[in-house]
Amino acid sequence: MSAVLTASDAVRSTPAPRGAVSLSDVRRTFAGATRAVPVLRGVDLDIEPGEIIAVVGPSGCGKSTLLRLLAGLDAPSAGSVTVDGTPLRDTDERTAVAFQEPRLLPWRTITQNVQLGMPRGTARADASARVAELLDLVGLAGAASLRPREVSGGMAQRASLARALARGPEVLLLDEPFGALDALTRLRMQDLLLDIHSAEPTTVVLVTHDVEEALYLADRVLQLRAIDSDSEDSSIARVIEVPGIRPRDRADRGFTDLRAELLDGLGVDTHRSTPQETR
Ligand SMILES: Nc1ncnc2c1ncn2[C@@H]1O[C@H](COP(=O)(O)OP(=O)(O)O)[C@@H](O)[C@H]1O
Numbered sequence: 001m002s003a004v005l006t007a008s009d010a011v012r013s014t015p016a017p018r019g020a021v022s023l024s025d026v027r028r029t030f031a032g033a034t035r036a037v038p039v040l041r042g043v044d045l046d047i048e049p050g051e052i053i054a055v056v057g058p059s060g061c062g063k064s065t066l067l068r069l070l071a072g073l074d075a076p077s078a079g080s081v082t083v084d085g086t087p088l089r090d091t092d093e094r095t096a097v098a099f100q101e102p103r104l105l106p107w108r109t110i111t112q113n114v115q116l117g118m119p120r121g122t123a124r125a126d127a128s129a130r131v132a133e134l135l136d137l138v139g140l141a142g143a144a145s146l147r148p149r150e151v152s153g154g155m156a157q158r159a160s161l162a163r164a165l166a167r168g169p170e171v172l173l174l175d176e177p178f179g180a181l182d183a184l185t186r187l188r189m190q191d192l193l194l195d196i197h198s199a200e201p202t203t204v205v206l207v208t209h210d211v212e213e214a215l216y217l218a219d220r221v222l223q224l225r226a227i228d229s230d231s232e233d234s235s236i237a238r239v240i241e242v243p244g245i246r247p248r249d250r251a252d253r254g255f256t257d258l259r260a261e262l263l264d265g266l267g268v269d270t271h272r273s274t275p276q277e278t279r
């Protein structure tokens with residue numbers, strides 16, 4: 001079989017990957033009662049198109065603030081945030097966000113809620129074909145005509161993911177998306193996210209407080225620290241490359257070692273609660 005590709009074939013078959021995110025010396029300060037309170041400082045990171053980045057760090061260290069900057073819902077006090085080299089606009093269409101709560105409209109069906117994510121001006125036939133495809137992707141085809149109160153928390157969260165994807169984002173932003181789900185549903189949702197990412201390889205930035213989730217899903221883990229006005233520390237405590245192709249084995253030695261190391265970095269004593277640990 002001959003496989004002669006002309007230059008134009010190559011261009012057609014490999015569209016330029018989109019969704020490159022660049023954070024350059026980003027700072028975000030909020031006005032406090034007496035003085036400006038720094039929340040993010042020295043955030044420098046380049047994210048490759050299609051990469052999955054997990055963001056971890058103590059409560060209040062600025063994870064959601066970072067996500068809002070990436071969504072164009074907020075602007076940095078200094079530094080820049082770009083997608084594919086262009087600064088983000090207010091509620092930039094190249095990004096989409098899903099939160100811990102699904103935030104569905106209770107009086108609309110699952111289908112209608114997902115439809116709300118479609119970019120304005122999409123032809124109705126195209127929109128319904130795309131919504132059907134997305135419901136299929138997240139396993140909700142059978143629940144299309146139900147209302148949010150008629151479905152489980154996991155299903156509502158899948159609808160919320162489908163609504164975010166309906167925007168056709170280059171960058172999918174997830175703020176503790178599985179944080180309110182039970183443990184088993186959470187594990188299923190993690191695999192669903194990997195399936196979604198294979199089908200629609202957007203760049204993903206996922207905030208999570210679950211270190212294992214971060215290591216299971218991400219190419220790199222961005223660990224943030226809380227900063228104060230008295231130091232010039234960067235908000236980035238470290239960036240960890242996660243080895244191993246997905247899906248990863250949670251019981252793998254390298255995986256559990258990295259989990260312990262990351263928890264240690266977050267100030268959690270992994271030995272204290274280990275039942276088999278005896279004196
Ligand atoms: N709009 C705002 N105005 C003032 N302070 C804010 C605002 N948004 C966030 N903050 C403060 O920034 C800090 C980080 O918040 P957040 O990004 O939500 O943290 P995390 O998501 O890591 O828990 C908190 O101290 C919070 O009170």
Ligand SMILES: [Mg+2]
Pocket residue numbers: 063064065
């Ligand atoms: Mg938060």
